[in-house]
Each structure stands twice: as C-alpha cells, then as structure tokens.
Amino acid sequence: MEVERGVVQASRTQAANRRTLLKLAGVALGMFGFGYALVPLYDVFCDITGIRLTDQGRAAAPAHAAVDTSRWITVEFTGNAMAGLPWEFRAVTRKLRLHPGETAVATFYAVNRSPETIVGQAVPSVSPPRASRYFKKNECFCFTQQKLDAGERREMAVRFRVDPRLPKEVKTITLSYAFFNTDKLSASRYGGAAAPAGAKHGPQGHHG
Numbered sequence: 001m002e003v004e005r006g007v008v009q010a011s012r013t014q015a016a017n018r019r020t021l022l023k024l025a026g027v028a029l030g031m032f033g034f035g036y037a038l039v040p041l042y043d044v045f046c047d048i049t050g051i052r053l054t055d056q057g058r059a060a061a062p063a064h065a066a067v068d069t070s071r072w073i074t075v076e077f078t079g080n081a082m083a084g085l086p087w088e089f090r091a092v093t094r095k096l097r098l099h100p101g102e103t104a105v106a107t108f109y110a111v112n113r114s115p116e117t118i119v120g121q122a123v124p125s126v127s128p129p130r131a132s133r134y135f136k137k138n139e140c141f142c143f144t145q146q147k148l149d150a151g152e153r154r155e156m157a158v159r160f161r162v163d164p165r166l167p168k169e170v171k172t173i174t175l176s177y178a179f180f181n182t183d184k185l186s187a188s189r190y191g192g193a194a195a196p197a198g199a200k201h202g203p204q205g206h207h208g
Helices: 002-049 129-134 184-189
Strands: 073-081 087-091 095-098 103-112 118-127 135-140 146-148 153-162 172-181
Touching: 073 103, 073 153, 087 172, 095 103, 103 146, 103 172, 118 129, 118 135, 129 135, 146 153, 153 172, 172 184
Parallel strands: 073 172
Antiparallel strands: 073 087, 073 095, 087 103, 103 153, 118 146, 118 172, 135 153
16 A cells, blocks of 8 residues: 555656646746747837847947938037027037037027026027928927026037938038027017017927
C-alpha cells in the first residue's frame, strides 16, 4: 500500500510539474509574441508622429525638419508699439542669417513708460506674404498677452525655424510685430485703439 501511494504521489507530482512547465512556456511565447508585435506598432507610431527614438532614447527630429545647408536665408526683425500703448518696443536682434530648417532665437525689448500696469498683445506679420506659411514659431511672446507694471522692462524672445520648403527665390524674410494695448478704455486715454479682435496668435497660426 505504501508503495502504491508513493507511485500515485509521484505521478501526481510529475503531472503538476508538466502543467507548470506548459504554463511557463505559454507565458514565454506570449511575451515573445507581444515583443514582436511592438515592432510594427512602433513603426506605425513613428509614421504617424514623425518621431523616432535614437539609441540614446532621445526623440530624433522629424524628416521634414532637416537643415538645408545648401542655402542661406536672411531674417530681419522689426517691432513697434502702436498708438494707445505707452510702451517702448523694439527689436534687439535686427538680423539673422541662417539655413532653412535651422532653429534660431530673436530677442525683443519692451518697457512700460506709463505710471500704470498695462497689458499688451503683439500681432506678428511676415513679408513677403507667401513666406508666412513657411515661418514656424515654436515659442513666442505673441502667443499670450504680456503684462508690464509701471516702468517695468522685459526682454521677449521668439524661437523659430524656416521650413526648408520655402521657395528658393525667397532670400530675405521680415518678421514684424505691432504691439497693441488690450484695453479699449486705456488705449483711448493714450490716443489709440485696442488690439484688433482675434489678435492672439498661437503656435498653430500661420501669421508669423
């Protein structure tokens, strides 16, 4: 009897071990299949977003962001405070020479000459007009309203790139900013008009 019980117990143990091995094998196969499936999923993600991670895990630049080193573009900058906004506003960076696709930063300067806090809004424009669709602002003070206290001074920056698809005959681009008072009553007191409706220009806009 003891021998029979031992044989039965050994048989049950072997069966349990086989079941465990089969489960482990299934898990391993499932993990392998999931990892294999990630490859096409990753490729789909890259195709949709235009982003591909390098070996160091950093996001590589989309293909359309490649720098065209065969060309040079001159970008000029101007800025003015409009009537109704008692600020001084001007471009610190007057001109940059760069390759299409290259990211650059231009700086502007503003100071509130009034005895009160005033909120302004910068409205950009690009010339020639056909270049506006190729001028891409990544960061810009024109995306939001700017509040300056009485006598406050501030440097404001715009980070941008010129799309390499810019027509080759365009050699020079001018980015201009007109700064408006956002308050109608305040603007009227200083002899001008407030910012036009819809003057806010976010990063998705094509104006500048």
